[in-house]
Amino acid sequence: MPSTPRTLLDKIWDAHVVCVPPGESPLLYIDRHLVHEVTSPQAFEGLRLAGRRVRRPEATFATPDHNIPTTDRRLPIADPVSKQQIDTLRNNCREFGVRLFDLGDADQGIVHVIGPELGITQPGMTIVCGDSHTATHGAMGSLAFGIGTSEVEHVLATQTLRQVKPKSLELRVEGSLHAGVTAKDLVLYLIGKLSTEGGTGHVIEYTGPCIRRLGMEQRMTVCNMSIEAGARAGMIAPDQITFDYLRGREYVPKDFDRAVAAWERFVGDPDAAFDRTEIFAGGDVVPQVTWGTNPAQVVGIDATVPDPTAFSDPNERESGSRALEYMGLAGGTKMVDIPLDRVFIGSCTNSRIEDLRAAASVVRGYRVASTVHAMVVPGSGRVKRQAEEEGLDRVFLDAGFEWREAGCSMCLGMNPDTLTPGQRCASTSNRNFEGRQGKGGRTHLVSPAMAAAAAVAGHFTDIRHWLYR
Amino acid sequence: MQPFLTHTGVVAPLDRANVDTDQIIPKQFLKRIERTGFGQFLFFDWRFLADGSPNPAFELNRPVVAAASILLARRNFGCGSSREHAPWALADYGFKVVIAPTFADIFFSNCFQNGMLPIRLSEEDVDELFRRARATEAGGNPYRLRVDLQENTVADDAGFSRSFAVDSFRKRCLLEGLDDIALSLQHVDAITAWEAANALPAGE
Numbered sequence: 001m002p003s004t005p006r007t008l009l010d011k012i013w014d015a016h017v018v019c020v021p022p023g024e025s026p027l028l029y030i031d032r033h034l035v036h037e038v039t040s041p042q043a044f045e046g047l048r049l050a051g052r053r054v055r056r057p058e059a060t061f062a063t064p065d066h067n068i069p070t071t072d073r074r075l076p077i078a079d080p081v082s083k084q085q086i087d088t089l090r091n092n093c094r095e096f097g098v099r100l101f102d103l104g105d106a107d108q109g110i111v112h113v114i115g116p117e118l119g120i121t122q123p124g125m126t127i128v129c130g131d132s133h134t135a136t137h138g139a140m141g142s143l144a145f146g147i148g149t150s151e152v153e154h155v156l157a158t159q160t161l162r163q164v165k166p167k168s169l170e171l172r173v174e175g176s177l178h179a180g181v182t183a184k185d186l187v188l189y190l191i192g193k194l195s196t197e198g199g200t201g202h203v204i205e206y207t208g209p210c211i212r213r214l215g216m217e218q219r220m221t222v223c224n225m226s227i228e229a230g231a232r233a234g235m236i237a238p239d240q241i242t243f244d245y246l247r248g249r250e251y252v253p254k255d256f257d258r259a260v261a262a263w264e265r266f267v268g269d270p271d272a273a274f275d276r277t278e279i280f281a282g283g284d285v286v287p288q289v290t291w292g293t294n295p296a297q298v299v300g301i302d303a304t305v306p307d308p309t310a311f312s313d314p315n316e317r318e319s320g321s322r323a324l325e326y327m328g329l330a331g332g333t334k335m336v337d338i339p340l341d342r343v344f345i346g347s348c349t350n351s352r353i354e355d356l357r358a359a360a361s362v363v364r365g366y367r368v369a370s371t372v373h374a375m376v377v378p379g380s381g382r383v384k385r386q387a388e389e390e391g392l393d394r395v396f397l398d399a400g401f402e403w404r405e406a407g408c409s410m411c412l413g414m415n416p417d418t419l420t421p422g423q424r425c426a427s428t429s430n431r432n433f434e435g436r437q438g439k440g441g442r443t444h445l446v447s448p449a450m451a452a453a454a455a456v457a458g459h460f461t462d463i464r465h466w467l468y469r
Numbered sequence: 470m471q472p473f474l475t476h477t478g479v480v481a482p483l484d485r486a487n488v489d490t491d492q493i494i495p496k497q498f499l500k501r502i503e504r505t506g507f508g509q510f511l512f513f514d515w516r517f518l519a520d521g522s523p524n525p526a527f528e529l530n531r532p533v534v535a536a537a538s539i540l541l542a543r544r545n546f547g548c549g550s551s552r553e554h555a556p557w558a559l560a561d562y563g564f565k566v567v568i569a570p571t572f573a574d575i576f577f578s579n580c581f582q583n584g585m586l587p588i589r590l591s592e593e594d595v596d597e598l599f600r601r602a603r604a605t606e607a608g609g610n611p612y613r614l615r616v617d618l619q620e621n622t623v624a625d626d627a628g629f630s631r632s633f634a635v636d637s638f639r640k641r642c643l644l645e646g647l648d649d650i651a652l653s654l655q656h657v658d659a660i661t662a663w664e665a666a667n668a669l670p671a672g673e
Binding site: 018081 | 578639
């Protein structure tokens with residue numbers, strides 16, 4: 001009997017359902033659990049209070065990233081509350097036997113950067129973390145999503161989660177991207193088309209020739225921002241690019257070729273039906289800049305700030321007007337005329353080596369504008385070392401950028417890296433929410449190349465016309 | 470967890486769409502390692518002025534909603550970060566129910582973990598609730614709703630009554646105040662069997 005064609009989501013889901021007890025939601029097995037300092041202390045405390053243990057410590061990996069300084073790591077952490085949170089992670093990992101990539105460890109970094117680079121993230125896996133950008137790992141062809149702290153505790157104790165199966169949404173991107181247009185521009189464009197809740201209740205699978213042409217790190221950028229369209233997870237079926245990326249990494253199976261043979265099965269069947277499909281053309285995408293206070297409030301660099309009073313949807317009209325007031329912008333302003341105070345290159349969206357190479361190639365031979373304070377925060381210790389071996393740190397430092405230690409930094413501003421009220425920032429991160437980078441701070445989301453060009457020009461500029469030196 | 474059966478309370482209208490969890494609980498308050506005490510920081514950047522005094526222009530600072538325990542909001546409530554600190558802050562402030570046309574997935578599921586009920590109603594019904602709240606408040610009175618989880622209904626005492634959908638397992642967990650980890654551990658044999666079938670050593 002021929003079996004029903006299945007999507008990638010169906011295959012990973014079916015392979016991980018432990019049981020469906022009568023009257024209860026399915027229990028889904030979790031292959032990898034990533035843990036950081038901000039959303040885990042209450043979960044470990046819950047285990048302690050109930051006298052429970054971590055069921056699979058060897059499938060659990062921890063690192064501090066959200067709340068750590070990015071300045072000299074030899075100095076003590078100045079904020080006692082931050083220090084306590086990082087000490088708590090260290091003590092919990094020791095007590096429960098969890099592998100910790102601690103501050104000072106060569107492999108410490110943003111959890112969504114080190115998972116793939118260490119080969120912890122693999123195709124066909126279920127992966128969770130108490131962080132909404134866990135969708136990043138879906139770039140490897142895994143089902144990866146963010147969970148709350150109570151669910152972190154549930155996974156620690158049982159290695160499973162209660163889950164109702166989400167719907168599937170195929171975003172097919174035909175064609176290819178023009179020169180100067182990156183994965184970041186593509187995903188911002190898609191979010192703009194879908195809205196911030198277009199993917200709610202769904203897992204996105206990105207398909208089509210334009211996606212296939214993207215390298216692994218660019219695929220991670222795309223999947224990373226799935227949550228900004230409301231989708232808890234985004235995924236891309238594994239292919240030779242995926243396997244080539246994983247070969248030789250620390251945590252991949254010893255018998256790699258056998259692993260690849262197993263991973264190759266995690267591809268949707270040709271006739272598998274998605275609950276919804278939307279089709280886009282890669283060639284339609286131009287470099288993107290957000291103008292508002294959510295990632296769907298975005299336009300091309302060649303456009304102007306929109307006039308929200310002309311929006312047909314009353315919610316969008318109200319939220320757009322509120323956003324412009326917060327952002328200190330007027331409808332009709334050309335995006336290229338918006339001046340900047342700060343530039344941040346970093347975050348789990350855009351802090352990998354290819355991101356830094358792209359930014360450095362723009363900056364080489366230029367100086368940061370005198371009105372701009374610019375910084376680069378590599379995603380991991382490994383990315384930082386690689387960049388230094390390639391001399392990228394010199395390019396940034398010579399241009400007047402700060403060159404920092406790895407962490408989440410000004411993506412969410414939990415550590416001392418924040419905007420002050422009214423400051424305007426071109427940021428390669430993922431959220432432009434009110435106050436996200438600091439109370440009263442104004443965030444515009446862009447690609448690393450666009451951020452680098454803005455740092456030099458002092459205002460947004462179209463990277464497609466950049467004069468590389 | 471405290472069981473949730475019925476709840477009657479004052480409605481606080483928050484007429485905004487896409488309220489993200491960064492607004493519900495800003496990042497500077499995520500450094501604590503406890504689950505408790507987050508209510509004082511709820512909507513901090515909207516609720517307080519730079520000098521620390523309450524912002525009189527913020528909806529929740531109006532005296533008529535001072536005792537509110539039901540939050541009424543617009544589309545895509547709770548979007549953004551997965552931080553469970555958001556429902557912790559709402560619950561600690563005194564909210565038991567949040568009503569909106571749509572919710573972000575992670576926030577929605579985090580609510581149930583904390584004995585708080587998120588209710589989806591149609592855009593039209595939410596519009597109607599905003600109208601009724603405004604009209605009642607204009608008369609100087611707070612607007613109240615009664616939520617019955619056993620019957621899946623939300624109603625006022627002036628003729629508004631709607632039923633809402635809720636996942637049957639989540640409903641049971643709320644009604645009985647179940648410890649979901651204990652419940653899942655009843656299936657530990659199935660978990661061990663899955664691990665064996667997938668060539669993993671049995672968990673601890």
